Amino acid sequence: MRKYDSEYVPASAMAVFAHPDDAEFIVAGTIARWTKAGCEATLVLLTSGNAGTHDPRFTRDALARLREKEERASARILGVKNVVFLRHDDCALLPTLDIRRELVRLIRKHRPEAVICGDPQAWFFDDRYINHPDHRAAGVAALEAVFPAAEMELLWPELGTPHAVQAVYICSTPSPNAWIDIAGTIDVKIEALKAHASQLNGWDPAGRIRDWARAEAQRAPGGGTRSPAGSSGRARRPKYAESFRVMRLRERERRPETKND
Numbered sequence: 001m002r003k004y005d006s007e008y009v010p011a012s013a014m015a016v017f018a019h020p021d022d023a024e025f026i027v028a029g030t031i032a033r034w035t036k037a038g039c040e041a042t043l044v045l046l047t048s049g050n051a052g053t054h055d056p057r058f059t060r061d062a063l064a065r066l067r068e069k070e071e072r073a074s075a076r077i078l079g080v081k082n083v084v085f086l087r088h089d090d091c092a093l094l095p096t097l098d099i100r101r102e103l104v105r106l107i108r109k110h111r112p113e114a115v116i117c118g119d120p121q122a123w124f125f126d127d128r129y130i131n132h133p134d135h136r137a138a139g140v141a142a143l144e145a146v147f148p149a150a151e152m153e154l155l156w157p158e159l160g161t162p163h164a165v166q167a168v169y170i171c172s173t174p175s176p177n178a179w180i181d182i183a184g185t186i187d188v189k190i191e192a193l194k195a196h197a198s199q200l201n202g203w204d205p206a207g208r209i210r211d212w213a214r215a216e217a218q219r220a221p222g223g224g225t226r227s228p229a230g231s232s233g234r235a236r237r238p239k240y241a242e243s244f245r246v247m248r249l250r251e252r253e254r255r256p257e258t259k260n261d
């Protein structure tokens with residue numbers, strides 16, 4: 001990880017996740033870092049989380065409406081410009097060709113330089129949590145839309161001008177290769193997560209989020225970020241980090257001025 005370290009800010013980014021609150025738990029520190037630096041961010045939710053409660057007072061429609069409202073509030077906190085709800089059913093998501101088409105249409109419309117999504121290979125976290133099948137499905141759908149579908153001229157020309165995504169940031173991954181310093185945005189991340197009150201049941205996520213981000217920073221080999229261009233270039237370990245497997249699909253047009261790449 002050199003070109004895609006903490007100094008890199010894409011001009012535009014699209015995050016694709018299964019549920020409202022997924023991005024907030026996992027990658028909101030990076031999204032806030034990027035939007036603060038001028039990145040135009042789009043958040044795509046494949047479901048509106050319409051099964052995500054054990055509270056019998058909710059209908060699916062009422063829950064979806066509430067969770068979309070929470071997501072819009074969260075997106076405002078994170079500086080995310082566009083939020084798109086594709087409204088598939090929660091807990092029943094599959095990476096179908098129809099969903100690939102929906103995502104190709106959005107990629108060709110918003111033309112993100114970077115796409116953020118979850119790792120579809122992640123089945124288990126520690127010995128306590130089986131990854132939600134919707135999370136794996138969303139990861140497959142996002143990656144299959146990015147490559148090669150969105151960039152193929154002869155595939156679905158009615159969905160818009162083909163677009164080649166430059167980099168994919170894959171989160172919740174067992175094989176990270178990049179760590180983003182989120183010390184400057186962890187408070188924003190926590191605030192955005194708190195907007196999802198229907199999922200927290202009064203729980204304050206601040207301690208857990210700080211613990212996770214501290215642990216991620218500790219995992220970064222030799223420190224997860226590099227000094228700004230022009231300084232010594234020596235790596236320093238961030239206090240809080242989010243980790244990714246970054247796939248560089250092609251050389252970025254605007255290369256950062258880092259040395260020893």
Ligand SMILES: [Zn+2]
Pocket residue numbers: 018019021022132135
């Ligand atoms: Zn989720």
